[in-house]
Amino acid sequence: MRCRVLTVIAVCSMFTLLGCNNRAETQIITPEPMVELKPMQQSYRGVLPCADCEGIETSLFLNKEGTWVMDQTYLGKNSSFASYGTWARTADKLVLTAENGDKIYFLAKDDSLEKLDTEGNPIQSSLNYTLRAVEAPLPTTPMSMKGEYTYYADAAVFADCATGRTFPVESNAVLQEEYLEMRGKDLKPVFLQFDAHFAVQPKPDSDKLEKVLVSDGQAKFTPGKSCKD
Secondary structure, three states: OOHHHHHHHHHHHHHHHHHHHHHHHHHOOOOOOOOOOOOOOOOEEEEEEEOOOOOOEEEEOOOOOOOOEEEEEEEOEEEEEEEEEEEEEEEOOEEEEEEEOOOOEEEEEEEEEOEEEEEEOOOOOOOOOOEEEEOOOOOOOOEEEEEEEEEEOOOOEEEOOOOOOOOEEEEOHHHHHHHHHHHHHOOOOEEEEEEEEEEEOOOOOOOEEEEEEEEEEEEEEEEOOOHHH
């Protein structure tokens, strides 16, 4: 009788231990709730440090469709430079991929962005690397852009090689005439390299606004070439 009692106690103890182990395993593999990303502000501005000038006045504009435009003015040198590309974000970082493939990293902090180094790590410096959210329009500094241009039914579009995005182009008689001459009888896109900037304008026959490309000159069509070349 005593042996039976001991046996029952041992079996119960074993199941109790198994139950504890199962609960412990369940606790370990339970996933943590996902942290919802807050919407990014659209425009940021600040003066970043410069090694050989008074500072770099920087304006960054994030478009909701995943592209960005950055305008940088080198103070004391009367020199401006614009760049663009696509953006993505993680839980805390904003990653800008430029038209040449280079990456620029920022750390999102409330309504501001802190510039990181080329590896995406904090910059160990007492200098200010912060851009703050502001209300500002798209930068208008010309950028060199490459893509495939098409003009049809009184509308022009540009398929950008760097971002893979297609943008409407502001009506431009010079571009339209050159395109029609270069394409010949084929209704195909023609490779175009030109200086341009983005602007927000009303859509034709509509009250809605759209982002368009505005030509700043230096246009060159190259028939037979494409973004894949």
